[in-house]
Amino acid sequence: MSLTIMDTTLFPQSLLLSHSTTLHSMARRTESPLSSVSPHMDSSQPSSVLTSPCKPIHPNVLLFIRMPKCASTSFVDLLNLLASRKSFRVLFNPGGAYNWNNVATKREAELIKYKAQKGKLVYARHFYYIDFSPHGLKDFAYVTVIREPKSRFISSYLYYHFSTKPNIQRMLKPQDKHESILECVAKEHNGCEHNMLRKYFCGHERLCSTNSSYALQVAKANMREKFAVVGILEELDKTMDVIGKILPGYFNLVEAQDSIPISNKNLKTLKSLRLEEDEAIHRANAADIELYAYARELLQSIAASCSD
Numbered sequence: 001m002s003l004t005i006m007d008t009t010l011f012p013q014s015l016l017l018s019h020s021t022t023l024h025s026m027a028r029r030t031e032s033p034l035s036s037v038s039p040h041m042d043s044s045q046p047s048s049v050l051t052s053p054c055k056p057i058h059p060n061v062l063l064f065i066r067m068p069k070c071a072s073t074s075f076v077d078l079l080n081l082l083a084s085r086k087s088f089r090v091l092f093n094p095g096g097a098y099n100w101n102n103v104a105t106k107r108e109a110e111l112i113k114y115k116a117q118k119g120k121l122v123y124a125r126h127f128y129y130i131d132f133s134p135h136g137l138k139d140f141a142y143v144t145v146i147r148e149p150k151s152r153f154i155s156s157y158l159y160y161h162f163s164t165k166p167n168i169q170r171m172l173k174p175q176d177k178h179e180s181i182l183e184c185v186a187k188e189h190n191g192c193e194h195n196m197l198r199k200y201f202c203g204h205e206r207l208c209s210t211n212s213s214y215a216l217q218v219a220k221a222n223m224r225e226k227f228a229v230v231g232i233l234e235e236l237d238k239t240m241d242v243i244g245k246i247l248p249g250y251f252n253l254v255e256a257q258d259s260i261p262i263s264n265k266n267l268k269t270l271k272s273l274r275l276e277e278d279e280a281i282h283r284a285n286a287a288d289i290e291l292y293a294y295a296r297e298l299l300q301s302i303a304a305s306c307s308d
Contacts, residue, residue, distance in 0.1 A: 054306040057228060058249045061116050061140035062088075063132075064124040067200055069155040070147040071233055076124050079250070088120035088250060097127035100204055109135035120249065129203040129222050143247065145231035145239065146197055146295055149288035150281050153192070154270060157181050160191025181270075185280045195287040216287045220294055229302075230295045238303050245306050 064079070066072035076092060083090045091112070100108070109132045112123050132140065146152075160168060161177060161184070169177075171190045184192035193199075195211070201219035202208030208215045223230055229246050231239035244251045273281075282289065 054245060054302070054308070056248050057141060057246060059139050059141040059228075059247075060120055061112060061137065062120075062122045062247065062250055063112075063140055063142045064122055065129065065142060065144040065200060066124060066126045067144055067146050067152075068126065068196060069152045069159060070145055072124075072126075072145065075145055079122050079124065082250065083122065088122060089115070089118070090122045090124060091115050093123075093125040095125070097125060098199075098204075100127075100130060105130055105132070106135045108132075109137045112140075113137055122250065128200050128208070129226065131203075131226075141228040141247070142226055143229045143231075143243065144200075144227065145233055146292060147233040149197060149285045149292050150278070152196070152288075153281050153285055154181070154273075156191045156193075156196070157184055158270065160189075180277075181273075182277050182280055185277075185284050188284075192284075194284040196285075197288040197291055201291065211287070216291065219287075219291055223291070223295060224298060230298060232292075232296055232299055235296070235299060238299060242299065242303050242306060246302075 064072075064075070066076070076090070079090050080092075082088070097104075097108070112121070112132070113136060115121050115123075129142070147155075160172060161179070163169060176184075176187075176189055179187075179189070181192070185194075188194055198216055198219045199208060201222050202215045203218070203222065205218070208218065229239070229243045231243060233239075240251075
């Protein structure tokens, strides 16, 4: 299996993605759940403290949270390819879910339970983290893949402002279509929402939409305790090695000749960023940048335990 990232929207060069990885013999690999880390552990502790044992898990339902502009479509393509080999089914919902109340959560949990009656299921959707267990969903695990926050932000700006898709074009007012990235950061229009990763990991609680240390700490705790794997797009080799060991029941049918391109869908590129633009994007996504660094520590920690 070869997964290739080709994304030329990002500048400077340190943010450009050009990477490939080969996946094979996943069936022989084993795993390690992040949930084995103590829930009482301070999330600021270094990765060496967070190392957990490497043992495979076999959930009946895999909840794949699609993070915006983090190659989630390509990962869904990969899951569909594996599902086509009769090992599981994919329930894909292209819509987003960001303000679920108790009724909506229960309804979605019932749908997932119904679909999972016939065997292993992957539920893939853009949605903020939510705990389905109070609504009767059992034997499930969360997984996702994230991307360096500033490059994700730039890609999101380009997607919303230059997409040819009618449903995306309608999300910005005509007068805002040609705004600069600096203007978009300041106004936080669609495509330029600040700290999007923090919102996804924190969840639906009201305080999760605030720029607070509480929201960031909840996001870290959920990442550490609730997700089987949080992959890193810039560390694709390591991500796919770990995910194959943690979830062999879903990623154990990968064959060497398979090829899934992870490619940029934006029609527009940025050749450069002015210093003030780069600094504005950094300030607007400071929490995401900290969260991303924490995710890399977790991935490194779990990869190290898997290699022992």
